[in-house]
Amino acid sequence: MASTINPGFRYEVSDRALGLNLPQRIGGVLWLPVLVMALMAFPVGVVLGAVRANELSTDGQADTIAALGHFVPAANFLGFAAVFAAISFAIARILGEFRTGGGRVQEAAGRRVETLRMPVTAKIFIGLMAIAMMTLLAAVVLHVVAGAAIAGGSASALGRSERWAIWLEGVRRFGIATYLMSFAFGLSTIVTALRFQAVRIRELPDEMKLGG
Template identity: 60%
Template sequence: MEAATIKQFDVEVTNRSPGYNLPQKVGDVLWLPMLAMALMAFPIAVILGIVRADEISTGGSAETIETLRHVQVGAMFIGFASVFAAISFAIARILGQFRKGGGDLQEASGRRVVTLKMPVTAKVFLATMMMAMMTLLGAAVLHFVFAADVSGTTASLELSAERFTVLEGVRRVGIAMYLVAITLGLATIAQVLRFQSSRVRQLPAEEPRA
């Protein structure tokens, strides 16, 4: 019965633990720097928001207020891109721990090492996460570019407002893609747990390798 359960998965068989794959190595290295970047970007965005609110309350120039709107949102979404990246990299890191830990356990038990190949959900997770990151970072960069292009003329302010509206839609698409990617990452973790549970129950009945 357990052999049939394992056959439900696409696996590779080796004599030694395969360790981390490349995305998992990247996730292990980058999840903390991304979190640190988010923790720096969010306070900066809050400070910029306070400065902009003060400009509005004291009757500051329309050019300054509009410029700060772009800069503040740009900083905020660098934070969002970073924190979502940190979550995604942490998921990759967790998957790496399962992959390496499961392989190490099987190798130490003297059995063949059966490892789950990268599921489709993991591949789509990686692709969607990268697209989401590029979308959010691209929108954030454009906010800074458009902020530098603001002048005090009516035409410039109207153009800036239109650009802000367009980028708002782009940002929402980026966030939606990130949430889909995270969901796929969590689904991959669930699949890995199912596989490893089946494999662990199979080990006692399996002959040690020669």
């Protein structure tokens, strides 16, 4: 059904406020754990970076330096993946508050409850977020695999270390760019939710109470 004031909105009608949808429930549960993961990953990256810097300054073994050259970005970008996931889940949580809060206001006013359906921007946000997360995690895993192979004494892996690092840097950049693009769509969805709530509030005085 379309809004009587702005036909661009699509919404559901019910007698009571609806609960959170699945992405919003997931966001409410996971935003804090992934934020904690980020806070744990970044210090590990700093420590590994310091160890690698010490190896470089003391002319350490080439395989150790090369292996750490993969472990350091693996730890750091695990942190980036986690903190970006926390931001994404926080956006979903905010949208959930608009969904349930707006419904409760309408229910308390004794009016029918109109709940905004998931906009296209929200679907794009979820899709881009998933792509970005998988891309960054894939880069992290490949860095760990490369570092482990080098640390295990593989001469072939050592010879290809720099090439792998360059390739994986491109993968990481793509993941970061995709995450940032997803945030734009997530914030656009918040704007849509705010506009819908404003429209709905203006409609309430002109409606009859349920059962009235």
